[in-house]
Amino acid sequence: MTYARLSIPLLRTLHLLSISAWIGGGIGVLLLLLLDCRTESAAELQVFNRVIAAIDDCIIAPGAVATLASGILLARARRLPVMSGGFFSLKLYCTAGAIAYGLFFVAPWLEKLLVYSRLDDLAVFDDRLYARTFLVGACGSALQGVVVFVLLLVSVIRPRMPAGKPRGAALHSPV
Numbered sequence: 001m002t003y004a005r006l007s008i009p010l011l012r013t014l015h016l017l018s019i020s021a022w023i024g025g026g027i028g029v030l031l032l033l034l035l036d037c038r039t040e041s042a043a044e045l046q047v048f049n050r051v052i053a054a055i056d057d058c059i060i061a062p063g064a065v066a067t068l069a070s071g072i073l074l075a076r077a078r079r080l081p082v083m084s085g086g087f088f089s090l091k092l093y094c095t096a097g098a099i100a101y102g103l104f105f106v107a108p109w110l111e112k113l114l115v116y117s118r119l120d121d122l123a124v125f126d127d128r129l130y131a132r133t134f135l136v137g138a139c140g141s142a143l144q145g146v147v148v149f150v151l152l153l154v155s156v157i158r159p160r161m162p163a164g165k166p167r168g169a170a171l172h173s174p175v
Helices: 003-036 042-077 087-126 128-157
Strands: none
Touching (some): 003 042, 003 128, 042 087, 087 128
8 A cells, every 4th residue: 555545544534533623612612602601600600711711722723733734734645736726725725814813813812701700700791891802702703613614515515627627618518
């Protein structure tokens, strides 16, 4: 068995597991944010926000990085041109953009929720700053989740064109 025949299935498996961790962690965070609104004690609120931070740090971030890395390695193993300007490049830029958005915007918003919940206990629900941060963090998490899920769907269901034929060739053939 050649290196490529062994590495491609392993990389594909790693890629699917990492994208699953990224999406699953995002869904988990959104569910915890939903439950976060219904807490009845300050300790419960802090636990929800700690679990959200842990999921972000231990599941979502490694899943996102592994998705990007395994995707690039998978393209190299398949001998796809990484920067050709085609579909792969679009997916690469969108994935890198989703990671940067999560790193620089979503993660800090979610971390602020934990910091604010430690400061004010349950009075935090009356605080407009916490409410705004909660809303922006929840919307940002949902937006990132939708982008990643759409990238996954497009990757799975996109039509495969036969090699060597331009897209419009079948429509203009004289048969």
